[in-house]
Amino acid sequence: MKRLISTIAVSAFAAGSLLASIAAKAEDTIKIGILHSLSGTMAISETTLKDTMLYLIDEQNKKGGVLGKKLEAVVVDPASNWPLFAEKARELITKDKVVATFGCWTSVSRKSVLPVFEELNSILFYPVQYEGEESSKNIFYTGAAPNQQAIPAVDYLMENEKVQRWVLAGTDYVYPRTTNKILEAYLKAKGVKAEDIMINYTPFGHSDWQTIVADIKKFGSAGKKTAVVSTINGDANVPFYKELGNQGIKATDIPVVAFSVGEEELAGLDTKPLVGHLAAWNYFESVDTPENKDFIAKWQAYTKNPKRTTNDPMEAHVIGFNMWVKAVEKAGTTDPSKVIDAMIGVAVPNLTGGLSTMMPNHHITKPVLIGEIKADGQFNTVWQTPGTVVANEWSPYLEGSKDLIADWRAPLSCGNFNVKTGKCGSKS
Amino acid sequence: MLRTLRIILGLAIALISSAVQLVWADDASIVLTRLATENYSEIEAGVTALAASAIPSAEAVLNALADSRLSYRLSDKAIFFKDTSGKWIDAATNAAPSEQPTGLKPVKVNNRVRRALDAAIGSMTLLSADPKKRIAAADAVFKSRDVNTLSALDSVIAKETDAIVKQHFEEARAAVLILKPDAPEAERVAAADRLGQRGDQDALALLSSVTNANATANVIAAGSLAAKSISRRLALLSAAQNAWYGLSLGSVLLLAAIGLAITFGVMGIINMAHGEMVMLGAYTTFVVQEIIRAKAPSLFDWSLPIAIPLAFFVSALVGLVIERMIIRYLYGRPLETLLATWGVSLMLQQAVRSAFGANNREVGAPSYMAGVWDLNGFQITYGRLWIILFSLTVFLALLGVMRGTSLGLRMRAVIQNRRMAAAMGIRTPVVDALTFALGSGVAGIAGVALSQIDNVSPNLGQSYIIDSFLVVVFGGVGNLWGTLLGALSLGLANKFLEPIAGAVLGKIILLAVIILFIQRRPRGLFALKGRAVEQ
Numbered sequence: 032m033k034r035l036i037s038t039i040a041v042s043a044f045a046a047g048s049l050l051a052s053i054a055a056k057a058e059d060t061i062k063i064g065i066l067h068s069l070s071g072t073m074a075i076s077e078t079t080l081k082d083t084m085l086y087l088i089d090e091q092n093k094k095g096g097v098l099g100k101k102l103e104a105v106v107v108d109p110a111s112n113w114p115l116f117a118e119k120a121r122e123l124i125t126k127d128k129v130v131a132t133f134g135c136w137t138s139v140s141r142k143s144v145l146p147v148f149e150e151l152n153s154i155l156f157y158p159v160q161y162e163g164e165e166s167s168k169n170i171f172y173t174g175a176a177p178n179q180q181a182i183p184a185v186d187y188l189m190e191n192e193k194v195q196r197w198v199l200a201g202t203d204y205v206y207p208r209t210t211n212k213i214l215e216a217y218l219k220a221k222g223v224k225a226e227d228i229m230i231n232y233t234p235f236g237h238s239d240w241q242t243i244v245a246d247i248k249k250f251g252s253a254g255k256k257t258a259v260v261s262t263i264n265g266d267a268n269v270p271f272y273k274e275l276g277n278q279g280i281k282a283t284d285i286p287v288v289a290f291s292v293g294e295e296e297l298a299g300l301d302t303k304p305l306v307g308h309l310a311a312w313n314y315f316e317s318v319d320t321p322e323n324k325d326f327i328a329k330w331q332a333y334t335k336n337p338k339r340t341t342n343d344p345m346e347a348h349v350i351g352f353n354m355w356v357k358a359v360e361k362a363g364t365t366d367p368s369k370v371i372d373a374m375i376g377v378a379v380p381n382l383t384g385g386l387s388t389m390m391p392n393h394h395i396t397k398p399v400l401i402g403e404i405k406a407d408g409q410f411n412t413v414w415q416t417p418g419t420v421v422a423n424e425w426s427p428y429l430e431g432s433k434d435l436i437a438d439w440r441a442p443l444s445c446g447n448f449n450v451k452t453g454k455c456g457s458k459s
Numbered sequence: 460m461l462r463t464l465r466i467i468l469g470l471a472i473a474l475i476s477s478a479v480q481l482v483w484a485d486d487a488s489i490v491l492t493r494l495a496t497e498n499y500s501e502i503e504a505g506v507t508a509l510a511a512s513a514i515p516s517a518e519a520v521l522n523a524l525a526d527s528r529l530s531y532r533l534s535d536k537a538i539f540f541k542d543t544s545g546k547w548i549d550a551a552t553n554a555a556p557s558e559q560p561t562g563l564k565p566v567k568v569n570n571r572v573r574r575a576l577d578a579a580i581g582s583m584t585l586l587s588a589d590p591k592k593r594i595a596a597a598d599a600v601f602k603s604r605d606v607n608t609l610s611a612l613d614s615v616i617a618k619e620t621d622a623i624v625k626q627h628f629e630e631a632r633a634a635v636l637i638l639k640p641d642a643p644e645a646e647r648v649a650a651a652d653r654l655g656q657r658g659d660q661d662a663l664a665l666l667s668s669v670t671n672a673n674a675t676a677n678v679i680a681a682g683s684l685a686a687k688s689i690s691r692r693l694a695l696l697s698a699a700q701n702a703w704y705g706l707s708l709g710s711v712l713l714l715a716a717i718g719l720a721i722t723f724g725v726m727g728i729i730n731m732a733h734g735e736m737v738m739l740g741a742y743t744t745f746v747v748q749e750i751i752r753a754k755a756p757s758l759f760d761w762s763l764p765i766a767i768p769l770a771f772f773v774s775a776l777v778g779l780v781i782e783r784m785i786i787r788y789l790y791g792r793p794l795e796t797l798l799a800t801w802g803v804s805l806m807l808q809q810a811v812r813s814a815f816g817a818n819n820r821e822v823g824a825p826s827y828m829a830g831v832w833d834l835n836g837f838q839i840t841y842g843r844l845w846i847i848l849f850s851l852t853v854f855l856a857l858l859g860v861m862r863g864t865s866l867g868l869r870m871r872a873v874i875q876n877r878r879m880a881a882a883m884g885i886r887t888p889v890v891d892a893l894t895f896a897l898g899s900g901v902a903g904i905a906g907v908a909l910s911q912i913d914n915v916s917p918n919l920g921q922s923y924i925i926d927s928f929l930v931v932v933f934g935g936v937g938n939l940w941g942t943l944l945g946a947l948s949l950g951l952a953n954k955f956l957e958p959i960a961g962a963v964l965g966k967i968i969l970l971a972v973i974i975l976f977i978q979r980r981p982r983g984l985f986a987l988k989g990r991a992v993e994q
Contacts, residue, residue, distance in 0.1 A: 070809055072918050074817040192570060203963050233962040236922045238913045239711070241704040241843075242957045245697070252660035254668030266922075269819060269914045277840040279831055283574045284602075299819020299914060307570050403569055406527065413499065413569040 060103035061096070061365055063088060064123035066134025066144070066155075071111025072236075076265060076344075077136050079295065080158060081106060083345045084133050086333045087352045097359050105129055113143045120144040124151045130365040131156065131355055133348055138162060138205050145170065154367050156355065158347035160290060160312075162209035166424045166437035166446035169367075171354070171374060172394045173347040175313055176422035177213050181260070183399040184288045184311035185214060187414050188258045189221070192286060196227045196257040198247050203232040207262035210290070214260060216428035227255065237267045240274035248278060251285045259287040268292050272305050282307025282403070293342040297408040305404045313383070313397040314346035315410040320384040346382050353379040354389055375440060385419055392437035393446075394422035487514045488551045491538045494524070494566055495531035502566065503575045510579035516553035518583050525576045530563035539563060578603030585615050590624050597627035601634045601661070609635055630657050634665055637682070640673045647674065648681040655685025659836050663689045696836050701954050707843040709950025710850040713943060714909065715923040716930035717854060718902030720942040722778075724931050725874055726894055728786060729797040732804040733927060734920025735811075736899045739777060740770035740906020741915045742811060745820045760825040763907060770903040777807075778899025782892045790891070804920065812917040822910040846908050853904055858939055860897070870894050874937070933973055935983030944984055 065084045067077035088102045096102055105127045109116040116135065123129045124147070131154040135141045138161050148155045148169040160175040188194040199214055201207025211230055218228060229250050231243060251257035263271055268291065275287065281304075288309040294316050297305075316327065326349065331339050354377045359365050362373035378388040387395045396419035402410030425432035425447070434451045438444070445455035490512050493505030506524070509517050523529040523540035529550075531538050538550035539560050549556040568576070581599025584592050585608070593615075600608050612632045619625040633650035636642045642650075651669070654662040666689070669682040715737060722730045744766040751762050758765075781803055789796045828842040861867040872880040873890045881887050906919070913919060926949075934945025949969070956965035980986070 070812065072921075074812060075819065075916055075918070078817045231961070234966060236918075237962060238922060239704075239708050239953075241707065242701065242954055243962065245700060245704075246958065249660060249693075249697075252664035254664045254666075266819075266914050266916065266918065270912055273912060277829075277831065277842060278838065282570050283577060286570055295818060299821050299916070301821060301823050307573055411567055411569070 060101045061098070062103050062105050062127055062129040064120075064127065064129035064132035064134070065104055065106045066109060066116065066119060066123065066132050067136070068111040069106075069108040072266070073111040073136050073140075076295065079342070080133075080136070080344060080348055082334060083330075083348050084352070086330060087349065089333065090329070091352075091356060097356055098363070098365070109134075109140070113137075113139050116140040116143045117147050120147045120155075121151070124148075124153045129153070130367060131370070133158070133351065135159070136344075141170070152367055154355070154370060156348070156351035158344045158351060160343070162206045163213075163422070163424050163426055164209060164429070164432055166392050166394070166439075168371065168393075168439055168444075168446060170393060171351060171389065172422070172424070173351040173354075174344060175397055175399075176394055176424055177210050177426060178423040179313065179397050179399055179420050180290055180311050181210050181214055182217055183416060183420070184290070184309070184401060185217065185260065187311075187401045188260075188286070188288060188309075191414065192258060193256050194258040194286075195223070195255040196250065196253060197223065197229070198250060198257065198259040199228065199230045199262070200243070200247070200259055201232055201262035202235055202237070202264040202267060204235070204264070207232070207264070210262050211260075213426045213428050220428065233263070233267065235264065235267070237263075238270045240271050241278075244271075244274045244278050244280065247285065248280060251280075257285050259285060261287050261289040262291060263289070264291050265296070268296055269300055272300060272308070275308075276301075276304030282309070288401075293344075294340040294409065295342050297404065298340060300408070302404055302408045303406050306406050308404050309401055309413075310404070310410060311399065311401050312343040312410075313399060314341075314343045314381070315400055315402050315412055316341045317402070317405075317409045318383050318400070318412065320382065322380055322384065323382040326382055350379055350381055350387050350395060354387075354395075358389075371439075383415075387419065390421055391440045392422065392424045393439055394424050396421050487512070488537070490514060491520070491550050492531075492536045494520075494529070494538055495536035497567070499567075499569045499572055502568065503572050506572060506575045506579050510583055516548070516550050518580070519548070519553070520550050521576055521580050521583070524566060524568060525573070525580065527565060527568070529566045530560075531566055532560055533562045533564055538566075574603070578605050582608045582611065585611055585628075590621050593619075593621075593624045594627045597624070597631040600631040601627075604635050604638060606635060606639060609639075629653060630662075633657075637665055637669060637678075638673060644675055644677055647678045651678065651681035651685045655688050658689050658692050660693065663693065692836070699837055701958065702951065703837075703839065703843075705951030705954035706947065707847055707950070708954055709947035710843075710847040711909070711912065712926055712930050712950055713854060713946035714846070714850040714905040715902075716927040716942055716946055717850075717857060717939075718898045718900075718905060719927045720931050720934075720939055721857070721898035721901065722895055723928070724937045724939075724942065725870070726891065726898070727793070727936075728790075728895070729793050729800065730786075730898075731797060731801040731924065732781065732807060732920075733800075733899075733902055734922075734924035735804045735807040736774040736778060736902035736920070737906040737909060737923055738811065738917065738920040739774045739807070740903030741822070741910040741913075741919055742815065742820070742906075743770040743773045743903065744907045744910045745815075745822050745915050748822055759823070760827065762823075763825055763828075763911075766907050767904055770907045771900040772903075774903025774906070775896040775900030778902075779892055779896040781899075782895040786895065787888065787891065804924075808917045808920070815917075817917065820915040822915050824911055828911060842911055846911065849908055850905075853901065854939070854943055857901060861939065866890075866893060866897075929970075929973060932977065933983055935985035938983075938985040941983060941985035 065081050067081045068074050069078055069081060085104055088104045091097065092101050105123060107119045107123060109119045123132055133156045135144060135157050136159050141157055144155065145167055149167060153169060155170045156173055157170055158173050160180050163176040197218060199211040201211055215228060247259060286309055288311060290311060292310050293312060327341055330341060331337050354374060357377045357379060358370050358373040362369040374389050375391050376389065378386045381387040383398050385398055387397060389395050398419050399416045400412050401414040402412050405411050424437050425435040427433045434449050435447045436450060437446045438448060447456045449456050490508050493508060494502055496502060506521065509520060520529065520540060528541040539547050540550055542548050547556060547560055577599045581596045581603060582605060584596040587593050587596065612628060616625060616628045616632065619628055630653060633653035636646050636650040637654060651666065654666055663686055666682045666686040669679060718736060719730065719733045722728050722733065747766040747769060748762045751758050785799050786796060789799060824842060828845055830841050832839040832841060869885050869890050872885055873887050877887055930945045930949060931942055933949065934941030952969055953965060956968055960968055
């Protein structure tokens with residue numbers, strides 16, 4: 032009995048001191064929210080981004096934190112469930128009082144949390160390439176817009192591979208549909224005929240590619256150089272590339288340029304049959320700059336895994352996080368409404384040897400790199416834009432958006448200003 | 460004064476002689492140094508120049524470049540390559556350098572350089588002693604259509620004795636001629652005929668680029684005639700090819716569903732964790748391959764046969780544990796079983812995610828599963844062929860177990876009438892546990908095969924669970940033959956709908972058809988009759 036009482040007393044004391052330490056911590060730390068799926072279908076891509084954020088926060092704390100305070104990560108798991116993203120975002124902002132959140136991967140998850148961030152006036156950093164056609168006051172888009180990835184890739188194929196016939200293959204959801212719409216309009220504007228464009232959509236996780244690959248082969252044998260522009264998402268890529276290899280389609284015959292295939296996706300593949308197929312990104316792990324080498328070395332040391340790969344969305348988080356730190360220091364406070372204003376014009380070095388700047392449309396400037404897959408699963412950069420490219424958040428190739436611009440500086444402060452009518456529309 | 464003069468003279472002589480030596484020795488190196496750059500157009504030009512030169516190491520250098528074994532020394536742009544045993548060779552002398560070269564940088568290639576390489580190596584190996592290499596060379600020329608190889612082709616065709624190689628040479632020659640505007644008309648017409656006989660998509664591609672701009676009326680007529688005959692042939696082929704694709708998709712569905720045919724079909728358990736048993740099988744394959752890679756790389760081709768019994772064992776064991784700990788308390792309560800197994804499936808997924816990470820794992824294909832078997836244009840990929848054979852074997856083996864073993868007999872007895880079977884002295888709980896383990900184990904075996912065509916990730920099972928239920932329900936619950944027929948007909952229907960309606964719509968149509976079918980025949984294709992139905 033006595034022992035029981037003492038146990039209870041000890042544990043109560045322990046619990047009490049734990050609570051006290053949490054309370055003390057809460058007062059002198061700055062909280063950062065991390066909203067990435069750690070379970071469910073998207074965990075494959077998002078888990079790494081969570082680790083990246085933890086690494087960045089750890090590094091910043093080693094340098095003394097921000098504004099003299101330590102940073103503290105609040106990790107939640109929205110479990111690849113879109114409505115849950117909104118709930119978790121609300122929880123982060125209202126309950127955990129985070130001053131900025133880094134998260135989301137799919138566009139639908141971003142659309143799900145957007146009203147929450149606008150309502151509660153907080154900040155979200157979104158690190159993935161996406162279809163554009165959006166600009167929110169509370170979201171900073173550190174991934175590529177279509178003109179920072181898709182259009183330069185098509186240009187490269189046209190000029191260097193003399194491609195005249197195009198297969199636009201994608202998974203059936205909003206990013207591929209919008210990107211392909213933009214690309215189709217762009218190709219037609221460049222004089223490609225409708226019969227030289229084949230558009231194909233497949234369901235999520237499509238695993239039997241035999242017919243479609245055979246179709247691509249057939250489409251490619253009409254006497255004109257053909258290429259595939261792939262917006263096939265995540266998991267479906269592995270069986271797609273396996274089938275390409277099986278049916279003997281080599282990159283020298285029909286090159287495939289992908290926008291969703293990075294080092295992580297290739298890690299699950301035997302890449303020897305894929306040598307020469309392309310990917311367009313703003314960053315490759317193989318980029319040979321001192322900044323990148325330093326980042327990879329520290330990242331691998333942090334994760335204690337000398338084989339851990341890096342990829343494009345990770346670099347986007349690195350840039351986004353450094354921009355946030357700089358903006359907070361510039362504003363002298365972590366108050367989101369002041370930081371949002373301070374963000375515009377902030378420039379930080381990216382990992383490919385240039386400077387990325389936050390533009391008034393809440394998108395950043397990025398270089399565009401085209402890489403060919405090597406036998407070891409890395410990319411060999413074969414082409415690169417000479418400088419950085421400014422994002423077109425509203426595509427000039429789409430009927431509904433060609434007159435729109437976003438500028439969040441006062442006095443305009445609008446995400447969808449129509450230059451023809453001179454009005455700030457209701458589209459967001 | 461005199462001394463200075465002498466020194467100057469001496470220096471001059473030394474300079475001149477070294478320069479002469481340089482020119483003499485480096486005649487070859489001038490061509491080679493063109494490869495020592497980062498500029499792809501320059502490398503491409505270097506490849507072509509090298510192929511045309513008489514440098515003894517040219518073929519080895521080009522092959523090394525194609526396999527990325529070629530490097531250059533940053534200090535003097537000298538080219539070195541690794542031979543197949545991994546030793547450095549100096550390209551200029553075609554011999555091992557006196558000392559190990561340092562400060563090397565690999566020469567990179569892109570698709571354009573790769574194409575130039577294919578063409579260059581092709582034109583250089585037309586005279587190879589190995590008939591396979593000659594065929595590869597002919598095919599490379601067929602693709603590159605390099606006009607400069609024409610005379611070489613003419614001479615090798617005259618010399619060639621092997622009929623098959625000769626045919627490839629002649630097709631390559633036809634490919635060069637058909638698009639050569641200044642070739643004699645008769646030759647071009649003959650070339651069109653020759654391509655028409657070849658009858659594949661590549662030939663069609665060539666024929667369709669014959670236009671007014673580059674040909675006379677006769678050539679165009681011959682070309683379009685040949686193109687038409689090819690198109691007819693290809694249409695027939697594509698129907699056959701579709702049937703093959705359907706068969707292969709059906710065999711994958713069969714593999715995924717066959718374990719479920721036992722746990723759901725025979726035992727009536729709505730097992731939502733079935734897909735995870737498949738996933739465990741796939742991960743077992745991954746682990747087996749990792750161990751083989753580390754310990755005995757020579758056994759790699761045996762990794763799948765080794766993985767099959769292990770995958771069966773792992774999944775069966777997990778199945779047994781699930782049955783003993785959860786399902787046996789839930790017999791006769793399908794809703795609770797559904798929820799419980801759904802929970803188990805989530806737990807298994809997350810467990811695998813924690814153990815192996817969320818990323819896809821690479822499972823390699825053994826050499827006998829790679830490549831295509833080309834039967835005159837009808838293409839059979841070896842991987843798919845093996846999977847079809849494998850799934851039929853598994854099906855027959857399972858049928859054998861159900862029909863021919865005492866476990867099978869007891870299983871059937873318990874299914875038909877549990878109470879009667881118990882009264883006859885059969886320990887029904889043991890039979891239940893073993894049946895569930897058998898179904899799970901078969902799912903594990905399916906995982907070994909699926910690791911060859913799909914992602915090995917924690918989500919692997921989820922993508923097959925719906926299709927598996929579909930197959931079992933469609934085929935008729937409780938009937939293995941129904942599962943076979945259900946899988947094959949769903950596979951075929953899917954593949955014939957896909958080209959017409961597209962992958963997304965095709966799947967929707969198929970689902971709608973199945974819903975209507977189940978409305979008409981709630982018990983599927985093969986309904987079980989008798990007592991079992993009443994339970």
